Amino acid sequence: MLGDRVREMAAPALLEHYLGISRLLAGQMEFRSAIRAVAAEISHIIPHDHLDVCIVMHGGTYHTAYENGIETAWGREPPALVSGSPIRALLWGEVPFMITGDACVDPRFHFEGAFVQPILAHGLRSRIHVPLKVEGDIIGALSCSSFDADVYTRADVESARSVADLLSPYFFALRAAGQAQRSAIVEAEARAREEGLRLGALKLTEALERERQRIGMDLHDQTLADLTRLSRRMERLTREHEVSGETLEPLMRSLQHCMQDLRQIIEEAKPSVLQLFGFAQAAENHLDRAVRDSGLPLAPKLLDETAGRIDALDPTVSVALFRITQEAINNAVRHARADSITVRLSLRGEGISIEVSDDGCGLAKPRRRAGGGIDNMKTRARLISARFTIGPGRDGRGTTVGVQLAQPARLPGTVAGGEA
CATH class of the missing domain: 3.30.565.10 (Histidine kinase-like ATPase, C-terminal domain)
Incomplete structure (x- = not known):
């Protein structure tokens, strides 16, 4: 079987491949390039026809897969619900690892709502899955698959765990950086929207100020002038027709108050002193x-x-x-x-x-x-x-x-x- 060659490999050769994984991870800035960079070294430790890493997003509800070897629907789909993953038991921490001789028929991978189409479409029969952990928290999973049945053994589980221990801290850092980048983008977009709203409000305020000043001028040129003429006419009526001053005095007083208030409104509507002095x-x-x-x-x-x-x-x-x-x-x-x-x-x-x-x-x-x-x-x-x-x-x-x-x-x- 494929695993026999790995298990017979000398320890110094295995160590060199582990060191190679560490070297190749350095400088990788995103998940897809990182998994592709180390895939060849991992194949010397755990032979596979398909390799993927799924990363659980913050909150634990969704996960995203990054692949090497075969391009499947797992890697092409947007973030998917963890509850629909064929290895959800592993991602939820219910089992320490998963290994199967034929995932096409293994009932653990087939449940209502499970996204198993890539397993069946590409004949990914032998599969081995181990969690990626950081400080005891599961951040994802490493998965190796073979077209052949009954390839992997418990010894391969230990090898996969060793590889996962190398990958976990680096992928955790990539996830944190990605989250920070997304937060920065959201914050920048929010600031841009706020600035756009602020400038829009300034334009609206400008229009309101112009309208306010226009109303002030209209009140001065028309309404206040009309009230002034009305006041003078009442004074003339008092003189010419001997209308009792006591009769008109309350009306005249109210009119004068109205005109005073109106002058105040006009002054506040059009701050001419500000503009002139x-x-x-x-x-x-x-x-x-x-x-x-x-x-x-x-x-x-x-x-x-x-x-x-x-x-x-x-x-x-x-x-x-x-x-x-x-x-x-x-x-x-x-x-x-x-x-x-x-x-x-x-x-x-x-x-x-x-x-x-x-x-x-x-x-x-x-x-x-x-x-x-x-x-x-x-x-x-x-x-x-x-x-x-x-x-x-x-x-x-x-x-x-x-x-x-x-x-x-x-x-x-x-x-x-x-x-x-």
């Missing part, structure tokens, strides 16, 4: 107006330590930072019960830092979900790849909202004068 002036203007309109005895202060670099930002980034600053100021005025509010614009390395601090009551106990204003600030910061923070002030009092922009350069895909 720069970020620091726009932020200071909003801070002063918010404090004045609140009627509270607050002391507002703005510190600009950027030496004008904040005005070199892309308009997309500048508008987003201004909206965040607006929201942070509004929250401090409305909720902090503070004595003072400070806006600090500073340089941080190559980036820009904005902090809105107050000395008020501080944040409430953490809630399961942040408020809409905080969510909006976080979203705006994420869209321009800025870091958003909110927490206690530096001395433990009040609240500080911070935005850090790492690289105040033009964003890829942005358009001058608007967000992209």
